[in-house]
Amino acid sequence: MTTAPDHHDGRPFDAVLCDLDGVIRHYDTSRVTELERASGLPEGSTAERAFAPGNGLPLLLGELTKEQWVDALAHDLSARVPPARARALSTAFAEAESWIDECVVDQLRRARASLPVVIVTNAAPWLDDDLAALGLTDLADHVVSSARVGVAKPDRRIYEMAAARAGVSPDRCLFVDDARENVAAAVALGMTGVHYREPADLRRALAVLTPPR
Incomplete structure (x- = not known):
């Protein structure tokens, strides 16, 4: 476990706050897509409804179990x-297999050797x-989950909690997320923001941690 440094050593940040889904973890939703096509639904319809305010927000705030979410x-x-197809879609979405981007994991493990790493995620219970x-x-020194703290990105409070866990001020944090609105909220607090699209985005941001040869 690392601790926040007493001085900056010329770095632009002293902690890394990183999103989970869409950066570290990704889902295989091919089965859901297959069912949507068979049902005549546009691709992505299930995900859109799964995370609509009435379904997704209660889940991400820890107010629903997985079974309740699937039912909703x-x-x-x-x-x-038809109800049977709706049930098949919701179940397939909730049970979709996930995979880890080992390149991102490796970069975060390397970063953690120098400074605190905190996962900040809108996550289920x-x-x-x-x-x-x-x-x-x-992987990280701390995990700040919306379902546990009762507040979700882009609410500023979850960023402030994450910075406090890291032991640094918000303006000394690097924040990485695949959602633009979440990055914008972090930047508004003075954080260095990275809109993640591919591992190279993270690699460039963390390059300052590698001493020159």
Whole structure:
């Protein structure tokens, strides 16, 4: 475990705050797409409804179990497809397999040798089980999950909590996320923001941690 440095050593940040889904973890939704096509739904319809305010926000704030979320999503989709198909779509979405970008994981592990790394994620209540199953329990010094703290990005409070966990002020944090609005909120607090699209985005941001040869 690392601690925040007492001085900056010329670096633009003293802690890395990183999103989970879309950066470290990715999902295989091919089965969902297959079912959507068979149902005559536009691709992405299930995800759109899964994270619509009435379904997604209660989940991300820790107010729903997985079963309750699946039920709510199935009920929502049943307005567009038969109930059995709606249930199949919601179940397939909730049970989609995930995979880890090992390149990103390696970069974060290297960064953690120099400064604190905090995962800041809008996540479901079962995040701890997911991290254990993926072998990521030791990836970061701290995990700030919306379902646990009761506030979700882009609310400024979750960023402030993450910076406090890292032991540095917000203006000494690098924040990495695949959602522009989440990065914009971090930048508004004085953080260095990286809109993540590919591992090279993170690599460039962390290059300052590698001493010149």
